[in-house]
Amino acid sequence: MQAVPEKPTTEELIACPQCDALYRVPSVPDGARLRCSRCHALLLAPRAGAVEAIVSLASGALALMVASIAFPFLHLGVAGLSAEASVIDTIRSYAVVSGLMAPLSVLLAALIVVLPAMRLGGLIYALGPLVAGRDPPRFATPVFRLAMNLRPWAMTEVFMIGVAVALVKIAALATVSFGPSFWTFIAVVLLVGAKDTMVCEKSLWRVLTRP
Amino acid sequence: MARSDQALTARAAGLVGCRHCGTVAPLGTELCPRCKGRLHSRFPHSLQRTWAWWIAGLITYVPANLYPMMIMDTFVTSYKSTIVGGAIELIHSGDAFVGLVVILASVVIPTSKFLAIAYVALALRNPRKVNPHxxxxxxxxxxxxxxxxxxxxxxxxxxxxxxxxxxxxxxxxGIAAISFGSTVIFTMFSALSLDPRLIWDTTEEAKRERSRPRRA
Incomplete structure (x- = not known):
């Protein structure tokens, strides 16, 4: 008689995060997309070369972001006077008005710069060593989980739409033009968008925890 | 092709699925064996938390609409505009498209978000009439x-x-900026507190309800 294993193997099972439906998934080839048959949520969408692409896109986005936060993204000119605003000026704008508004400056700093940068840095930290053929670093698990959880709170692209709206709002009153960091921020948004299409969280967890 | 509304759920199989990595573990396991995230078969007190954030968001939404969002001082005038007033002004000044974008982002989306979250949370109390899709x-x-x-x-x-x-x-x-910022954050927490798996639990409950013999 054969010994029955104490627990059934859960290695091949996957639960839909949206509706809890249980699936047996031995393996999914790169490029294929596995959807939940009940709620149509994307379960697995592994991409060939995803880790390399994610690390390089995230590095590019992070470098551009750090380089551009202190430079102006909008210039304003009216009647011989001029002014300009950088991301740092924008973040400080609430705090300089009154102490009551200071928390809003902290929130803005978090949503526009700190959290997006932490997300990118976290991905580079956790996945970077894999590109070089090494094992994941010591804190790869909590860092990668944090990077994934931060997704709804990284609002760089929302901020860029805000820049466009602000431009139109005062275009009638003054001459407004884009500064250098407007274009680098557009590049950041595009790179982050390209990176996000490569991120399949469940597949990456499989790669990160491969024995 | 028939849609399969019924499915074996991880919970029904005595398992709990990780929402991060999809890994399943026996029901009652606290940390995911793969990604070490906290495991919940269903978020604890999901609907209570959703409503708590929803109410907090609604409270801050009142001053957000009553107080000025932006104050513009020029040599002659000091002009205060509220969220709705600013958007209407933008439309009047000739930029209808951007005005509509602003109306959409600052009026339509927040109000319909309140209604949509409330609709889902209330519908979950009456599972028999619910269309989970x-x-x-x-x-x-x-x-x-x-x-x-x-x-x-x-x-x-x-x-x-x-x-x-x-x-x-x-x-x-203006002071409405901080109120409105809080509204956005609170309603985001409200939506994140709602466990989507509860929506699909209702299809099972409704089915169980139907198969139960009627009492005369």
């Missing part, structure tokens, strides 16, 4: 679109950083 769609849209309401808070920050021309013109953020 519709509810899940509503939930997905709310979760995706909520963060775009932050545009208005960013616009005010950008304009006040940019327009500081001394006596000629200065733009200052």
């Amino acid at each position: 519709l509810l899940h769609k509503v939930y997905e849209v709310v979760e995706f679109i909520g963060r775009w309401s932050m545009i208005d808070v960013f616009v005010v920050a950008i304009l006040s950083a940019l327009v500081h021309l001394g006596a000629v013109a200065t733009i200052l953020p």
Whole structure:
């Protein structure tokens, strides 16, 4: 008689995060997309070369972001006077008005710069060593989980739409033009968008925890 | 092709699925064996938390609409505009498209978000009448679109950083900016507190309800 294993193997099972439906998934080839048959949520969408692409896109986005936060993204000119605003000026704008508004400056700093940068840095930290053929670093698990959880709170692209709206709002009153960091921020948004299409969280967890 | 509304869930199989990595573990396991995240078969007190954040968001939404969002000082006048007033002004000044974008982001999205979350949370109390596909769609849209309401808070920050021309013109953020920012954050927490798996639990409950013999 054969010994029955104490627990059934859960290695091949996957639960839909949206509706809890249980699936047996031995393996999914790169490029294929596995959807939940009940709620149509994307379960697995592994991409060939995803880790390399994610690390390089995230590095590019992070470098551009750090380089551009202190430079102006909008210039304003009216009647011989001029002014300009950088991301740092924008973040400080609430705090300089009154102490009551200071928390809003902290929130803005978090949503526009700190959290997006932490997300990118976290991905580079956790996945970077894999590109070089090494094992994941010591804190790869909590860092990668944090990077994934931060997704709804990284609002760089929302901020860029805000820049466009602000431009139109005062275009009638003054001459407004884009500064250098407007274009680098557009590049950041595009790179982050390209990176996000490569991120399949469940597949990456499989790669990160491969024995 | 028939849609399979019925499925074996991880919970029914005595398992709990990780929402991060999809790994399943026996029910009652606290940390995911793969990614070490906390495991919950269903979020604890999901609906209570959803309603608590929802109410907090609604409370801050009142001053957000009553107080000025932006104050513009020029040599002659001091002009205060509220969220709705600013958008209407933008349409009147000739830029209908941008005015509509602002109306969409700062009026339509926040109000419909309140209604949509309330609709899903209330519908879950009456599982027999629920169409889970519709509810899940509503939930997905709310979760995706909520963060775009932050545009208005960013616009005010950008304009006040940019327009500081001394006596000629200065733009200052009004108190509504902090109220509206709180509304966006609170309603995002409200949507995140809602466990989508509850929506699909209702199809099972409704089926169980139907198969139960009627009492005379």
